[in-house]
Amino acid sequence: MPVVTALTYYPVKGCAGVPVDQARLTPAGLAHDRSFMVVSEEGVFRSQRSDPRLTLIRPDVTLDGTRLTLRSDDFEPLAVTVDASGPARPVELFGAPYRGIDQGDIVAGWLSSVLGAPSRLVRVPPDHDRVTDGRTPGTSGYADSSAVHLLSRATLDLLNEKLGERGAGPLGMDRFRPNIVVDGWPEPHTEDRAHHLTLGAAELGYTKLAVRCAVTMVDQETAARSGPEPLRTLADYRRAASGGVVFGTKYTVLRPGKVSVGDEVVVEEWGEPER
Known part of the structure; x- marks a missing residue:
């Protein structure tokens, strides 16, 4: 059974995240x-x-x-x-x-x-009226795009397996700064196809895949920056039609509500992965 295994919010864009056991999912x-x-x-x-x-x-x-x-x-x-x-x-x-x-x-x-x-x-001012793009439009504060970034454990495990084949060490989940981590999906990148989710009292709608950048090369504990990993390995098997690499999925909040670690993740609608 897929469940939420981690929740993290980032009060200040670009700064360290705050892990929590439960959180209120707002439209943003x-x-x-x-x-x-x-x-x-x-x-x-x-x-x-x-x-x-x-x-x-x-x-x-x-x-x-x-x-x-x-x-x-x-x-x-x-x-x-x-x-x-x-x-x-x-x-x-x-x-x-x-x-x-x-x-x-x-x-x-x-x-x-x-x-x-x-x-x-x-x-963010009270009259912040940002409308985000993607398959399901929504809003967010100062996030790069959509309100929620979700990543599964299986997806990261596959990347770390491929990094190991190249002699590179594994990366932690924090390198990709997701808001929600899901474990229990047996197939990597299942989140690419999960287009309507229910978790806790909230619902999420798929917007687009998360395009990765040089931030993934920054150690989130030390601020040391190195390369070319993980972007080199991701480019081998996760290159998007636009030319960038994608890893994880962005969502719009369809129904606000409380979400907790341990909540079951139910896929209400499946769709084809967008590449």
Whole structure:
């Protein structure tokens, strides 16, 4: 029986995740997922692609979202009251214009010190009306695209088997930063065909496969970046028609609700894999 074996949300885009045993799945994904984003002084988002030290920042947000604490080794923790209603400034995510509420100079100074580059922190404004693309349109905060990224244990096991054949070591699930991990599907990449899911009190609708980038080469514990794995191996058997490599699946939230580790994952509708 396929079940949820891990739930992780990422309060600050690009920073470390917060594992939980249960979570509220909102229309924009797990509660507080990617509701904050680090940007340059010009408002362009920072990513582990160019700023791998983001993964060394461990955020924690209260259940009601009013307090955010940032931690990183060799720096004093910083706790701030979240500004959720102040004036919004223009920000840019993958070239698309959005808006974000700046969280002030103190947190900006802390982030700039940790990352070694002038940085600021913004929060999704209340009127954030982003519409995501894919087979099932939806919304999300500052996620790359859809609200939920799901990956199965069998899918990662196959990749690690192929890495081992090349003499490379296995990778942990955190290298791919999924929100939901499912175990119990015997076939790798079953999530490619699972187009309508029920888990806990929530429902998910398939949007598209997850295109992978250089972030997969960043060690999520140390921020060390190496290559060419896993992208080289993925390119051998997971190359998409567009030319990129795909691994894992993105979903829209069709019905919000509570999800817990141990919940059964029921596929309500199967479809053909999209390549």
